[in-house]
Amino acid sequence: MNLKSWETVASNLLNELKEGESLSLSLGAEDSLFMRMTQAKVRQVTQIEQGKVTLHFFKNNRNLKVALPFTFNTQRDTKAAQEAILSCRNAVQILPEDPFIQLPVQEGQFHQEASVLMDRDHLMKTCLEQAKGVDFVGLLTAGEIVRANRNSAGLNQWFKTSTFSVDFSLYAQNNQATKGLYGGRHWHDHEFQAIMKKKLAQLEQLSKPIMTLKKAKYRTYFSPSAVATLMSSLWGFASRDAYQRGQCAFKKLVDGDKHLSPHFSLRENFTGGETPPFNEMGEMPPEILAIVENGHFKNLLCSTRSAKEYNLPSNFASSREGLRSPEILAGHIAAEKELETLGTGIYVSDLHYLNWSDVQQGSITGMTRFGCFWVEKGQIVAPIKDLRFDETLYHFWGTGLEGFTNKIENFPSTGTYYHRSLGIVKAPGMLVNDFTFVL
């Protein structure tokens, strides 16, 4: 996955263009190890080398996208892409003009390589050795990821990183579990050992008899992990396009019909370097973009296509207008006193299978998961049987929000549908009054 072969193929293709034609090239590639474990043993191990280049072809205000495999073999990739350009030339003739066309932009040069050599065999063996004797289940992922853009306007961007993650759970004999995540760019044995030690201690808490709670409203503390799940599971709530289409959970906030808590501030934050600071068209969004500030609406994510369609300024969101590097700002609750501050109520470690139950009202349903507890007077009493909730964001980020903890945790994306995802969610813990559990 080297820059030189990408640049050669891209240059070859850009040189192919005829008058009146424009082209954007977008590359995603990876060399990844996946080791799937259950009962601290290996169920499956897979190595994947794959690349995909998307050609976005423009002519006479018409455009289409064609994606094809990219192997970093200059000759073969050039030939395949040249054939794709020929097919684009034919296909574009039968397309109507696109009034919202997003032509290639010149955002200059960007080059970032944070690729470190990882001894993947060492990671595998360390992981398995640490897990010995425990009912450990999960996935080790490690390897290089590339994102790059070139276009006929002169744009040239290259982002290469090496990342790993161990996304795992430890199960107790009563089938209660605790969830762990170790991820980043630099593996240190002692860091993984420390996480395992902490999770094993939590497992002991889970061995107590399970308590079944009635459906009701409870004072509830959400761990940073649960807050991150909440952030990353819900689509479209900060999208301009979704707003215009009548599918935006923030509509009442945007329209001024409802407000959120002054404790709640949400922003896109690209300053950490974990996520490529450009979208698939190569556009560079602001390093920091406030979505909500102290409860007040500031911005929706707006792609250039939406900007054209709705006659608004673009903030260079991706075409999907999803949060790529979201951060909820820390609050005033001491993170180390989370149980004390909760007092009596539910401690939610993780959430599962979230979905909008009524997007117009900002209502969300989902389940508690992985070692959640009933707490009394700041002390854990017992793990609880999973509960279903159905609550509106105007309550848990609004009237019911007591505050966030003063410590933010980072949650690198572990998504691997089709390819490994990049991105990070930064979230503190969250305390909510009268959170509604329904089943």
Added chain:
Amino acid sequence: MVDLNSLLSSLNIKADWVGLRSVKEQVTARSARNGILEPLEVDNDFGVMVEVLIDGQFAYAGTCDVSGEGVREAARKACAQAKAIGDYKLFAFSESVRPPSKGVYQSFAHKLIESSQQQSLNDLAIELSQLLKVNDQIINTEVSFISIEQEMAFVSSNGANITQKFHQRGIQLLATADVKGSVQTRTNGFPVAQGGDEFYDADPLRLQAHRIAQEAIELAKSEECPTGMFDLLLMPDQLYLQIHESIGHPLELDRILGDERNYAGWSFIKPEDFGQLQYGSKLLNVTFDPTVPGELASYHYDDTGAPALRHHLIKDGILQRGLGGVESQMRSKLPGVSSARSTSWNRAPIDRMANLNLEPGSSTLAEMISATERGILMKTNKSWSIDDYRNKFQFGCEYGQLIEKGQLTRLVKNPNYRGITSSFWHGLKMVGDTSNTEVWGSFYCGKGEPNQAIRVGHATPACLFTNVEVFGGGAS
């Protein structure tokens, strides 16, 4: 495609068994919004997965470099991985879990439009998105045509030689109405099928577009769904997802074995439940059936080469067998089906659904309605969520209609219901007949680590359930 047998012969590796699986796929997404064609998207994918078995441990290496050199390098990597983790293997497999099947399969397609003639599909998408806007109360319309052409091939050192070609299609029509601030979206439910471009039949789609838009407006004007315990008549375009989530996933053997505990979840089903458990009422009959023509996940062989056969998973309400391929059957000593499937060349096969069907009973729709004193009919899935053991679920639908004293009456918006899997299926009161049976499915069923989104089919009649918790929008 590449010649997999030649590639297999060219591998210079020491392994107890080797398999090569190639997948070549083209997905064309054609969308129009509010009368404007969005940029056409054509995604071409092609790669080879090398599987090796060494001392009982499978290892996989996939590459999109399908040259001899690329595949040989992948094979070397797979061997190295299998050896590296040999001491940590979960289970010692043999080549018997890779049947040496030989054969071909091809989806039936009445019509395949040449690329040079695809303007007709562009024009149809634009026209439908215009037709959906029946008046100014419609604020957004969307049309999507998804066309998939896929060819997979599988060869192995013990003689497997399989080729399967799939034509798959999906259509979404959507209209959102805003009537004095009441916003409702109505869709056609996103039907999917195996077949060709006959799926894009203009006249029925025009009628559908008009109906959907009118219903969106009517729903926006309608009252909120009431809250309480009601009998629930689920139409096939909602029930298929209920089957998927609360029967399909919990019956996956890899979930029951615990492989999915970190991601998709476990199951309330225990190994000892097979052959014993009364899963639902005696009216419940569910089959794994990869032989149904036109259903999305029909095939002749799964991705390990196991021949695909129809089996009852649930018969007269009793649980019979699980959804699991040969590997899981060997590990669990439980009966399964040929359902080890991978989303593409870049993922290892795992236990999946394919075509999972609720078999028709004997009730007409009219009989089910007239048998209901106080109930709600719900159509078209809108929201779905279920816990990691597949017990506590909640679904929302686009369209609700009250049933009062055996008659369909007023429309209601934001109909939702929730329950627990076992009691819900025990409450199955009437099962529709073939006259109200429909074939649905999904392009996107997710599970697995690394993640895999796979295509599934579900056929079901309408069914009547008794005493279900129902509620409206924004109402907890």
